[in-house]
Every structure is written in structure tokens, then in C-alpha cells.
Amino acid sequence: MLRQIEGSRAVAQTVALCRPEVVCAYPISPQTHIIEALGEMVKKGELSPCEFINVESEFAAMSVAIGASAAGARAFTATASQGLLFMMEAVYNAGGLGLPIVMTLANRAVGAPINIWNDHSDAMAARDAGWVQLFAETIQESADLHIQAFRLAEELSVPVMVCMDGFILTHATEQVDLPSQALVDSFLPPYEPRQVLDPAEPYSIGAMVGPEAFEEVRYLAHARQLTALGRIGELGAEFAETFGRDSGGLVHPYRSADADVIVVAMGSVLGTIKDVVDEQRDAGLRIGALGITSFRPFPIDAVRSALGSARHVVVLEKAFSVGFGGVLSTDVAMALSGLPVSVSTVVAGLGGRPITKVSLRGVFEAALRGESERLTFLDLNVALVERELERMALQRRSGPTAENMLRDLGVVASRIG
Amino acid sequence: MSVRFYQVGSFAVGNRLVNRSDRTVQSDAERANSLTSGHRACQGCGEALGARYALDAAMRATGGQMVAVNATGCLEVFSTPYPETSWQIAWFHSLFGNAPAVATGVAAALRVKGRSETRVIGQAGDGGTVDIGFGCLSGMFERNDDVLFICYDNEAYMNTGVQRSGATPPAARTATTEAVGPQPGNSFGQGKNMPELAMAHGIPYVATATVADLHDLEDKVTRAMELHGARYIHILVTCPLGWGSAPGDTVKVARLATQTGLFPVFEAEHGEVVRASPIRRPAPVEEYLRLQGRYAHLFDAAGNPARPDIIAALQAMADRNIARYGLLETEAVAP
């Protein structure tokens, strides 16, 4: 059923259709509307049977989900940014125990400095925790991925986080097709736990594993994710058959078959990228794009085959590894190793800075000219940073960097002392 | 004159003269043995003893319908090293600081599945309760989730090598409060009275107990399992390794903690103390301190008090407890 609906609410409605049994969350922008909507549905009795628990921290949220899942209930939570970091111990714990929890990550920058707007630095922090990480491009896909996520998680006993760009997707209103309960039920059977806390059949879950078996346990987690690689594509196809539209899957190539340059990205920025690609294709430039939906497990083979025949690949990502460079681009470069394809990294959109078509055009044209630098920070105010670096070199007590630059920009007018 | 008198009936584990129904759960040959042999706890471990005591009582009270959630710590580590577990009950370990929250999740799952007759116990050491677990514990209390949370208090982070926790008593030696310098051992602060903190949340039931009084401990666990909502039991468990006491003295040391007044034994409901266990054989704190190496610096080589000022301060603490909970007001006598 088509509805004009805010992204968060679309996700909430869809999650509700997945019949979660325990929903717990701690408020943090920009996931709040998802959880508020679910809470209201539970309180009204529209979502039942379901326990909605207001917890005292994100760490508690993931812990409650862990407990609920271990006791055989379908568990859901949502967070972002600082909240994800606060629950990180539990995130790894859920990954290690193989509990099929589904979590919405409303991507937001990680401080310091505190910033509530969108980028992918939070997701990157959980990259190695053993969770499946799926990036949605649109609001529709954000909602659809949750249905696939529960199915995938429970089938393989692995937790799944669905990443959707904070504010950009969570707080935008669009026309979204919300499926019927019957349709979702046909795709998502009830949860059959692999192991469950049951006095009738007791065992101990969460043992301490020493050097003699730890590697094997971790390998098995890896093996599960490699299995997921296969299943993600299959589930995407099954979803298309059942729900009548494409959502999910591992990667989405766009006009990349004969491209000279291919731009790789994840999430909502792909919309802007495709617009620019279209413009440039109309101008006869051989450029294409590749959207990566499944970041973990990383679809090495699919990426290699999609990018292998290009001359150059630009990886545009909303995160970076401080002191080195790109995160996604490192994975992409690894996928292309041995092939004569050069890779450059463009770090863009940090802390919610808008990625404009003008800026993108500049990046793509440089790439087409073969003039890409290894690492570019899109739209960086070079003069500003150079002034600050100079200041830091002159004085030991140069003051807080952020405040200094804001003052330079004129954002902060006063100076005290 | 109808006087019931059973020789050791109300103090010892069992007694042939007492009705089976009046004997402890531990005296039953068919007891659950929630924690069975083969675990790697030290000789004389008070926590192993306390855990079996509490969980067997809970198993009896719930007819075996319960699951336990355990925080990281000695109890978890010595009981579940791959490939061996000594738990015979449904048991789950997540992390150090989240046992109360995980228990909340388990209880929620059982409720949503219409299986609320299966009860949930969360358990942790003092570190996992008073320090790193405190936020989650407070949240669980505030929501009044249907969980019985048990703290096995051995007054330090024992599993990592005896470091000070928020529950470490003043003057006690730990690896991070060594018995050196002008103020040897842990400093004298305000303490962190976890049972009182639990009471401040107004939850239905709070109680303290020790491994020295089995009947009392079992009664309290049983009472707790009759109630619903958030409940808290704080059990003092001797740690021979960390406290420097003889392994065979585990019960004796815990008993002295109560008989000196240093560890008051009481019950509270909805924030009000309703019952306190009177002291039966009062003892000065010195008698308790002497048995433990963590207080050895308070005495000289000949065994005389080397720091009478510290001992006096500890005695004052004990006296305050006695006054506060009325521990010497009623005659403690039982058949």
C-alpha cells in the first residue's frame, strides 16, 4: 500500500509487520522517530504480542535485545553514532554469540566534536563485530531491508544492522509502499532459535573459550557471513518475486558495463551520484556507478567483476580512517588487487555536509581526465585548516581547534579572555 | 509445655530430628546442584557455595522453572571454561556490566511468549553489581522488571587478581589499595551501601544474607521467588584467596562478619526495613580481622594491634550498624 510517509515511520511500520517480540531502545537522534512509532503501536495494542522496554542506555538496549533473543524472542533495537559506540561491547557480544538481533543504524557522525548529522563513521566502527551490515539507498529500501534482515538473521544465526542515512532518509517524507501483513508473513516465518534458554533443556551459553578453540569459533562466525554472501542475493531475488520490486542484494551496478570510470558509494548519496552520471553519460562520458548494499559481508567477487573492466574507480565514502584514508576504498582496492584498475578515495559528506552535484561533477571530470588524487576531502576549506595548522605550530596553548576555526569562519563572534 | 527443640535443627543444614519439610534444600539428596562438581573455584570458595545455595533454593521454589543470567567474573569464569560447564541449569553469560539488562530481556521474552511462570535470576559479583553493572541494575530496578538479582559480594575484583571495587571495605588490602604508606589498605570513604541503594529504588524486596546462615539465605531466596517485580539479594561470600583466610574458615569468617555487626543481615520491602537478624554471639571486629590476611597490616608480628586507630574506626562502623538495624535489641534464639 502506498503511503506518503516519513522514512522513520516507514521503517517502524515495516518492522512492526515483522512481528518483533521485544523492542527496546534508548533515544538518540536521528533514530528517535522509529522507536517512538513502535512504542506507540505497542501501547495502543496495534503491535501485539510485543514487549516495548524503555532502557537506561544504549548498552542496556543491546543487552536487553541479547537477553530476549537468547530466550527465543525476535528482538529489535535502533541506534546511531554515540549510542552505537556506547553499546559496542554488547554489539561484539551479540555477533560472537550469533544472536539474530536486527538493529536499525541511523547513520550519524561520531564525536568529538559532537555532531548529529549524517555520515558513515558509526557503521565503520562496528565493521568487524560480526554483524551483517546492509546500506539502504532509499527510504523504500530502508523499509524493505528490515524484512530481509530478520529472515537472514534468523536463518543464519547472525545479527544484522540496517544502515540508513540519518536525517536524509529518516526524516524525509516520500511515497513508500508498505506491504500487507500476510505478504510479510509469507516471507518471514516465526523465529526458530538455534539455541535457547529453556529450563526443560538446560545448557550453558556464553562459555569462556581459550586459545585451543577460539580461532575455530571465530572462523565459524566468518563462515556464517560467507554463507550470507550467497543468501543475500537469493533473498533479494525472492523478495523481488514476493513483493514485486528490487531491494537488497549485494551490489547494484548503474550504467557501469562499459564505463571508463566507475564511482562506488553506499547509501543515499547514490541518488545524487546517479543524477550526475546520467548528465555526464548524456554528454558522452563513459562513467558509471556501483552501489554497494552489503558492506559486510563484503562482496569481493561481485565488486571485482563489476569494476574489473574500468580504468579507474573513485570510491566516494562518508567516513575515513584517521591517519590513513578511506575505509570502503581499502576494501574495494583489495577486491581489485592484481587488476590494472586504479582507485582513488573521496571523503565526502562528513558530519552531514551536503554533497552537491557541482562538487561531484568536479570529482568525476578529474577522474575521467585521469587526474584523481589518491585521497581527496571533498569541499575542504583549505585556507581555514592551513590557518589553524599555523596557529598550532606557533603556540602550544593554541586553544580548542574547533572553536578557533568556528571563530575564523565567523560562526562564533565573541572571544572571552 | 510444648517446646520444639531440635538439637541443631535451625542452624545446621539438616537434622534427622526435624521434619523433612523444615530442613534446608541443601540437606536434600535430590537437591538441584545447580552448580555441580568439577568447577575451578579455589578451595573453600564462598561464592561457589553461595551460588549453589541460592540457586538450589530458587530451583526448589520455582519447581525448576528458572533461568540464570550471569555477569563476567569469578563465578562465570570458574564454572564455564570450554569444554566444561558445571551449571546444571539453563544459564547465560553475556558481558561484565549488563547482567541486569540481559535478565530484563530474558524476562521480557518469556512474558511475551506467555511463559512468565519461568522465572529469571540475574547474578554478578560486587564489581558487576556495584560498579560496572550499576547503571543497568538501576534501570532494571526503576522499571521493576520481574527479575531477582543476586550479588555475590566478595568485596573486590577477585577474578582479575584482587583489585579494589566500590564494595571493598575500608582498610582492606587489595592489589590497587596496597597495605603500604600512612593509610594502608583501602581508604575510609562513605562506602557504597548497595542494599540501601536498592531500597532507595522502592523495589518490592531487598535482603542481605551470607554463606554462614544457610536457613536464612534459603528463606530469603524462597521469599523473593514468591514475589514479582524487581528483587535484590546481597550475599556476603568469603574469598579465601582475596581475603587471605584459610579455605576451611570460609563459613566462620562470614559468620563473624555478621556477629561483629560489620555486615548487617536484614530484609526490606518497598524501601523500608522490615526485619533484621539479631546477633547471636556478639564479637569484637578484631576477631574477624585477625582471620584475614587482607587486614594483616593492622597487627604486628606478635599479633597485637599495630593500628588501633584503624581497628577502632572499623569497630565504630560495626557499632553504627548495630544501632541502625537494632541488631542487639532482641534475643536471638531459635530451636
Place this chain on the structure above:
Amino acid sequence: MEKPFAITLEVGSSLANKTGSWRVERPVYVDRLPPCNNACPAGENIQQWLYLAEDGSYEAAWRQIMRDNPLPAVMGRACFHPCQTACNRAAVDETVGINAIERFLGDRALQEGWSPDPPGPSTGKRVLVVGSGPGGLSAAYHLRLLGHAVVVFESSPLPGGMMRYGIPSYRLPRDVVASEIARIASMGVEIVCDRTVDDLAQAMEDGRFDAAFLAVGAQRGKHADIPAGDSARILDAVTLLHETEDSEPPVLGRRVVIYGGGDTAMDAARTARRLGAEDAVVVYRRTRERMPANVDEVQDAVDEGVRLKWLSTIVGQAGEVLTIERMELDDDGFPQPTGEIEELHADSVVLALGQEADLSLLGGTPEITVDGGVVPVGADMMTARPGVFAGGDIVEGSRTLTEAIGHGKRAARAIDAWLAGRRLDRPARHELATTEHLNTWYYADAPHSVRPHLEVARRTSTFDEVVGGLDETTALFEARRCMSCGNCFQCDNCFGVCPDNAVMKVEEAHGYRFDYDFCKGCGLCVQECPCGAIEMVPEEI
């Protein structure tokens, strides 16, 4: 679905880890000797009969007493209860009133008419017992149980010895004595009264006795040298007591002085009071603390108005007037005359200066020599003459009823072995269970409301038999105060207090066994065993 590898573990998997290998010492269950058992001259297994009485199995308890002592109702009144003096419970609150419980059980047996165990198969041997006092009756009983034919010759008209003629009836009712003696006779022991043995060897030959046990007692009072004028009324305590029982009690007058400090002196004084003496004074040369009389006897006498005049000796008598010299204890504790004289008026003087045995019956057995008024015997109670045994007041000992009973038992068993040509092996004694072995915390306190009743239990009866005895509730209560020193009484502490679940309940022995596969040797069981029935022994490495 398969459970996750290593993260999830199956119940019971820890049993593969045999933590018993950690031990350097291991606990073992032991039996230690309770101090009451150790102190009982009759060798009663007191802990065991208290154990049986505790759950109301009174007949079983009584039968346990009867294995060693056939006269519990008597002893429950007359024994000086060294068991109570030794009782470890005194370290907790008060000693257990063992004596009163024995009395309760003895009386209950008489009420219910419980019969003793039947004698064993006949051995064809005949044993002579001379004297039907406690020693003789005990020997007769035990010999009969062992299947021997026993004949007791008693010189007095009635059996009982000191039980009848020495201890006053207000302390030991005669019907109780008679009943318990009759019970022994009912087993087939022949008791012949008014039959004095003048020549033992002859009597044995005449009666074709294969062995004999001499228990004639010390029936003659010793006399002191008191220069006395005429009309001095001096008699000895034994005679006084005997005549009081036997025929007509003597007339003592209003003021009676009793000379001596033992139990007999107390009995004489109290008897004098009952015979009408308004003023009965016990004169004793040392102090009250040093009086050989049982403290309870002294207290009873004082309670009855008997006066005590110690540190005094009688140095002369002229009619009603006694000359008393005050004594002083020297540094060694011996009384020394001070030369200070005073006068005391008395209508009669009763001498209670000790008793002697009449051993003229040994004329025909010269190998048996009398040494210092006693017959020398070995540990098996046998005299120098094979087949002739002796016990009670005529041999070295404490001269108490209880000791006599013990002698009788020991002699009977020795006679039995001697008749069969066997050596009598006495098993080694276990280690004594002292208070250091106990964990007294576990023993329940007797509430204050009950204590006055229990006070009665610890004192032998005085005047009123009915008040003095225990009813069943108090008897049970008192029996349950027994701490079962050194002997497991199934309190389950070891079973409950092991952190490693390494104690098992079993059907055999006392009900528990250590699981040495898992026992880490921490010693908690030893510490928390209330009665000290576990000890740690080094592990063999």
C-alpha cells in the same frame, strides 16, 4: 539446529574435571570418644543412648544402657555422674542432664515392663557371685547374658548391698531397687539371701562353681581414736544407715555431730535430720572445697539444714560435750592443729571416717593377699587365684556404685573369656573428643523459659521423687542438648557446606561418603562439623 561450537556447553561436562587432584590433604570421617563415655566408670555408651532417646526411641535407648548397666533407674538417682562433669556442653551453656535422662529411661522401663535381652545359649558353666550389691548384681547380669548359670550369695536378709543399706531411701526408693533387682533375677539369676560365705574355696567346691566374683563391699565403718568417757553415744555411719533401713532406727537425740566429709557423712547427716535431729553438724578437718563428698550431696545437705563445721577435729568427748580443735591448712594443703579448742554439745556422734571390707572369707585362699584393706586384681579384675575375680569397694577404686557396676561388667567378660580359655581383647580407645573439635555455633540455645525446668534435670532428686523426675518433654529436650561429641549424628552439614559437591549421601555407615574425585581438601567440612567427626589427614603424594 546444531548448537554453536564451544560457546554453548552441555550439562554435566564439568564432571570430566577431577578436581580431587588439587588436594594435599583429605577429609576422613572419624569416631572420637565422647568425654561422657570416657568418664563413665560403667563404660556406658552414653552418646549412643542419648542419640536413641532423642527421637523418642526410649526402649532402644534403654536397651543400649542395659548393654552395660542393668540398673539405670537406680543409677539415675544415685550415680555421682562423672559424665556430666566431663560433658563438653558446659563450654556452651550447661552440662547435659545425663543422669536425669538415665533415670527417666530406667523408670520408663519399669513402668512399661520392658524385659532385658534373653540370656545367650547355656555354656554349662556355673559362677558364684558373693554379694548382691551393685558390683555383684552387675556381674551376675552380664554373666547370665553370656549364658552362664549364676548364683548370688548375699549375707543380708535382702539383696542390694549399699543400694539398700548404704544410701538412704529418700535418695533411692526401695521399690526402685527391688524392681531392678527382680528384673535381674527374672533372667534366671539365683539370689540367695541370709547366706554368708565364710570360706570361699569351700563354697566354690561345695557349689561346683567354675569361677567366682567377690563383691562383698566395705560394710564396716572405720573408727577413730577419740578419748571418750562413759555414756558417750558413738556409732558409725554405716551401722546407722543399715539399722535405719533394716530394723529400727537408732535414737540419736536432738543434737547430732557427724564426723567425716564423704558421701556417707552427708547421708548420715541427712538421715539424722530425718530421724529428728534438730541440729545436725558435720565436723570435718579440712575445708568444704576439699570434702570428698559429691558437691550435689553437700548442697543437698546444706539445703536441708545440715551445718558444716570444717577445719575442725574431735579431740575428746565427755558425755554431751565434745572437744573440738580448730585446724589450719598449711602450705601443702594439709590440716595442722592450731591448739585452739572449743566445745560442741552433742547427743550422739556418728563416725563417717571411711569403710573397710570384711575379707575373712579369703581364709581358705591364701594366694589372695589383702593389701591395705583391698584385694589386688589385674586389669581383668582377676585376683592372684585363677578363676577368682573381685570388684567393687574391696578393690582399688573410687568406691562408688557406678564403678562397682563397671567392675562387675568387666569381670563378667573376663570370667567368660577365662572359662572359655580365651584372651579378653579390649579394643583400643578412640581419640577423645574435646571442645576444640567441636563447632558449638550449631547447637541450639535452650530458651530461657525452659531453663528452670532443666535446672532440675541436673540435680538428683531431693525429697520429692515426683518433682525431681523429668517428664517426657523435658527428658527429650534435655537429651537433645547432647552435642554428640565425636560421633556423627547426621546433621548434613558436611553434605551442605562443600563448595564442590564432594560429599555424597549413602545408605551405609553413618550416611555420608566423600567423593575424592572432586574433593579439593579445603577443610570446610571439618570446620563446620558440629561434633568433630571429621579430620584432615595428609594426602599421599
